[in-house]
């Protein structure tokens with residue numbers, strides 16, 4: 001075979017391990033490629049599920065997007081293959097699992113840790129934006145940690161090639177920017193808003209517009225009803241960064257490069273990511 005042709009994988013190339021989680025379209029398993037002994041995550045997607053939700057094109061477009069992304073803070077898609085009724089995605093395995101679980105366990109993160117994750121996220125998003133990819137669905141569940149504790153943006157289930165497409169509302173509104181919950185045209189700046197939400201949640205342990213139900217969350221987001229609980233462990237600089245990201249007017253949100261120059265990031269983020 002020619003050297004640079006992507007290898008055609010098949011299920012027999014892998015030993016399947018424990019389930020890592022289940023998504024809407026199937027499950028994710030720990031797996032090991034037999035020859036190289038390389039550990040991966042194998043995501044199984046049932047074709048009939050895909051057809052039922054008419055997401056074949058979305059998945060295909062996503063595979064194209066994923067193929068062009070190569071950044072240390074973006075979870076890699078190494079390849080994919082299919083059999084009669086399933087599609088298999090060969091994904092990078094993040095050994096330390098979901099950032100979400102770490103947050104639940106510790107309640108909130110120390111400023112240095114939070115700043116390091118925000119800096120990594122900002123770099124990953126700047127990279128995706130220059131590739132014309134808006135993630136739009138960054139929330140702690142979609143953030144994973146590799147064996148060195150480095151952050152990986154993991155789920156691209158809803159990424160689009162920068163067309164402001166309606167997205168079916170699923171799960172929590174907490175991370176959505178006003179223009180998205182108002183269903184207006186949105187652009188890259190939605191990810192800047194989400195960074196502000198995540199920074200708040202890393203430092204306080206809950207998202208800024210949390211409410212009893214979706215309607216109240218919706219109202220709080222639209223109003224940008226932001227208030228900081230009185231606590232000694234969050235610096236003024238951190239609050240300053242959050243306030244400059246959670247801005248209703250999307251063009252006035254702190255741009256990604258400016259986030260990396262913010263005093264709180266400069267002072268607290270670990271450059272090794």
Ligand SMILES: COc1ccc(C(=O)Nc2ccccc2)cc1NC(=O)CCSCc1cnc2[nH]ccc2c1
Pocket residue numbers: 020021023025028041043045055058059062066075076077089091092093094095096097098144154155156157
């Ligand atoms: C680049 O990533 C992805 C790319 C594409 C898709 C996807 O499903 N696309 C889709 C599906 C159907 C219709 C349309 C689009 C999903 C992901 N990512 C994940 O599913 C997150 C877990 S990545 C696995 C993984 C790794 N490491 C871990 N450590 C602990 C748990 C764990 C879990």
